[in-house]
Amino acid sequence: MKNYLFGLLAFALFATVLTSCSKDGDDTTTDLTGTGSVTLEFDHRAGDASLVFGANYRTANGDTVKFSTFNYFVSNFVFVKSDGTEYTVPKDECYFLVKHDDAESREVTISGIPAGDYNEVKFIIGVDSAKSVSPVDQRKGVLDPAAGASGMYWAWNSGYIFVKVEGTSPQAPLNSSTGERTIEYHTGLFGGMTSKTLNNIKEVELHSHDEAAKVRKDTKPHFHIYVDILEMFTSPTNIDVFDNPTSHAGPYSEIVANNYADMFILDHIHN
Amino acid sequence: MNTFNKIFCLLFAVLLFASCKKDDPVVVPEDVKFTVPSNFPAPTYSFSSNEITQSGFELGRRLFYDPIFSRDSSISCGDCHISYSAFSHVDHITSHGINGLLGKRNAPAVQNMAWRTSFFWDGGVPLLDLVPLNAIQNPVEMDEVPANVVRKLNRSSVYPAMFKKAFPGLDTISGADMLKALSQFMNMLVSANSRYDHYVRGESGGTLSADELAGLALFKAKCSTCHATDLFTDQSFRNNGILSDFTLDKCRYEVSTFPDDIGKFAVPSLRNVERTPPYMHNGKFKTLEAVLNHYTSGVKDTPSLDPLLKQNGQLGIPLTDIEKQQIIAFLKTLTDESFSTDPRFQHP
Numbered sequence: 001m002k003n004y005l006f007g008l009l010a011f012a013l014f015a016t017v018l019t020s021c022s023k024d025g026d027d028t029t030t031d032l033t034g035t036g037s038v039t040l041e042f043d044h045r046a047g048d049a050s051l052v053f054g055a056n057y058r059t060a061n062g063d064t065v066k067f068s069t070f071n072y073f074v075s076n077f078v079f080v081k082s083d084g085t086e087y088t089v090p091k092d093e094c095y096f097l098v099k100h101d102d103a104e105s106r107e108v109t110i111s112g113i114p115a116g117d118y119n120e121v122k123f124i125i126g127v128d129s130a131k132s133v134s135p136v137d138q139r140k141g142v143l144d145p146a147a148g149a150s151g152m153y154w155a156w157n158s159g160y161i162f163v164k165v166e167g168t169s170p171q172a173p174l175n176s177s178t179g180e181r182t183i184e185y186h187t188g189l190f191g192g193m194t195s196k197t198l199n200n201i202k203e204v205e206l207h208s209h210d211e212a213a214k215v216r217k218d219t220k221p222h223f224h225i226y227v228d229i230l231e232m233f234t235s236p237t238n239i240d241v242f243d244n245p246t247s248h249a250g251p252y253s254e255i256v257a258n259n260y261a262d263m264f265i266l267d268h269i270h271n
Numbered sequence: 272m273n274t275f276n277k278i279f280c281l282l283f284a285v286l287l288f289a290s291c292k293k294d295d296p297v298v299v300p301e302d303v304k305f306t307v308p309s310n311f312p313a314p315t316y317s318f319s320s321n322e323i324t325q326s327g328f329e330l331g332r333r334l335f336y337d338p339i340f341s342r343d344s345s346i347s348c349g350d351c352h353i354s355y356s357a358f359s360h361v362d363h364i365t366s367h368g369i370n371g372l373l374g375k376r377n378a379p380a381v382q383n384m385a386w387r388t389s390f391f392w393d394g395g396v397p398l399l400d401l402v403p404l405n406a407i408q409n410p411v412e413m414d415e416v417p418a419n420v421v422r423k424l425n426r427s428s429v430y431p432a433m434f435k436k437a438f439p440g441l442d443t444i445s446g447a448d449m450l451k452a453l454s455q456f457m458n459m460l461v462s463a464n465s466r467y468d469h470y471v472r473g474e475s476g477g478t479l480s481a482d483e484l485a486g487l488a489l490f491k492a493k494c495s496t497c498h499a500t501d502l503f504t505d506q507s508f509r510n511n512g513i514l515s516d517f518t519l520d521k522c523r524y525e526v527s528t529f530p531d532d533i534g535k536f537a538v539p540s541l542r543n544v545e546r547t548p549p550y551m552h553n554g555k556f557k558t559l560e561a562v563l564n565h566y567t568s569g570v571k572d573t574p575s576l577d578p579l580l581k582q583n584g585q586l587g588i589p590l591t592d593i594e595k596q597q598i599i600a601f602l603k604t605l606t607d608e609s610f611s612t613d614p615r616f617q618h619p
């Protein structure tokens with residue numbers, strides 16, 4: 001009887017160790033049923049440093065810049081497993097406005113993802129064209145143009161501002177309306193509806209070769225993503241803030257968008 | 272009760288009822304129904320997400336004529352879009368907004384909006400629902416923030432009840448509902464009862480004179496590629512040779528950023544054109560005669576000039592004086608008196 005009890009206890013202990021082990025992620029649980037969530041952490045950087053508003057940074061062109069606004073839309077998320085199968089997040093749950101001065105907005109959690117090991121995330125910088133021309137009552141929260149879409153909407157060239165960067169630079173010319181040496185890059189344009197316009201929607205694919213987000217019913221994996229604001233000023237084209245201190249819905253926005261297309265870098269995935 | 276009393280009571284009741292009706296700001300015939308005229312193509316507006324109702328239409332009309340949209344409550348949509356001139360801004364070269372500020376473009380007619388694929392001279396807005404946001408925010412038009420308007424509406428003594436009726440199940444007024452109500456009113460602004468319409472639909476009252484018929488034939492031959500279909504626009508962006516320099520207003524280019532688009536403007540509908548002077552985006556011409564003279568001998572050659580206006584190396588559209596008069600006679604058959612005077616569309 002005593003032995004029997006001891007055996008049971010030993011088994012229980014063994015079982016606990018086993019489960020806790022798998023919880024640590026050293027071993028993969030085989031329970032791939034149900035859904036889980038993934039958190040994307042957008043870690044804002046300026047080159048090698050963390051981004052701090054008001055601090056000085058140097059662009060690739062050698063200009064000294066200080067930032068006061070850094071906002072962008074990310075949307076249309078797709079998670080990819082190592083075997084290539086994809087999970088597309090339902091569209092309406094998947095428009096996020098990230099603002100540097102709103103810490104909460106820099107962490108985006110997407111739930112309802114089928115259990116599995118995902119080593120890639122794809123999304124677009126901006127708001128897709130279908131949403132940009134959808135009826136007004138299908139645009140809630142940050143997308144509500146009547147509420148100003150948090151300052152991320154152009155009424156005259158109707159559409160969302162995808163990326164908004166504002167600040168100052170001693171190398172920029174004096175701006176007569178602000179009285180400061182302002183730099184201001186508001187980039188949008190989704191391609192138009194019946195008549196075409198410039199299309200500045202950029203697709204991002206972030207892939208890891210050696211890590212995967214283990215999405216399970218009870219796990220909380222993170223994609224830790226660096227977003228380097230200085231990338232907007234370089235590759236492929238160096239921006240000279242004297243020549244181009246501002247850019248809005250004009251042709252130069254294509255250069256700005258091509259530059260920021262690679263500002264997202266996957267640092268690591270942790271489970 | 273004796274008979275006298277009975278009659279008195281009845282009389283009193285009738286009087287009461289009548290006076291009630293008079294005070295009511297929204298006395299409209301209960302016939303708000305959107306129909307597609309048989310000579311029109313299919314509409315583009317997505318009615319499934321915003322069906323027109325009597326109460327939504329009345330609300331939209333009230334909003335359209337309410338200066339609540341402007342920052343200093345000085346100007347309403349209806350001040351620039353006047354019913355007599357098919358809801359355009361007649362006799363203003365470019366429209367005045369708040370503080371008397373001059374806009375850079377002429378206010379076009381607001382008619383047959385449900386068929387449009389884009390709005391404004393530059394086509395910068397793809398949906399009717401989003402049009403008011405542009406007017407509200409434009410510093411030379413109303414210079415107000417939409418969210419403020421929504422706040423003002425929620426605080427008003429009349430609007431919350433009107434919105435509840437138009438959009439049941441709603442506690443506070445939302446921006447989307449404000450825009451939907453305005454769209455309901457504007458979608459009802461259908462002009463399709465000119466003499467020309469009666470003519471093409473074979474209805475009574477559709478007789479055109481010999482000159483008008485000659486004008487119609489000339490119009491079909493010379494103008495209808497751009498001013499196409501019974502909407503009288505193909506809704507494209509084109510340069511009709513109006514200026515030799517577009518530095519002040521590059522128009523479509525400012526929306527698309529494509530250099531080929533410099534100087535291209537949305538082809539306007541010509542319905543009610545008799546009532547909508549001055550003409551062109553910049554109000555350059557006061558009369559239809561001047562417009563026709565432009566097409567024959569005033570066309571300016573710039574890189575984006577439409578090839579239709581430079582055929583065989585010849586600038587413009589050749590027309591004799593008689594032909595010009597015939598085209599003008601035809602254009603005047605597009606005047607839709609019943610549209611401009613429809614009591615449903617007037618200031619409530």
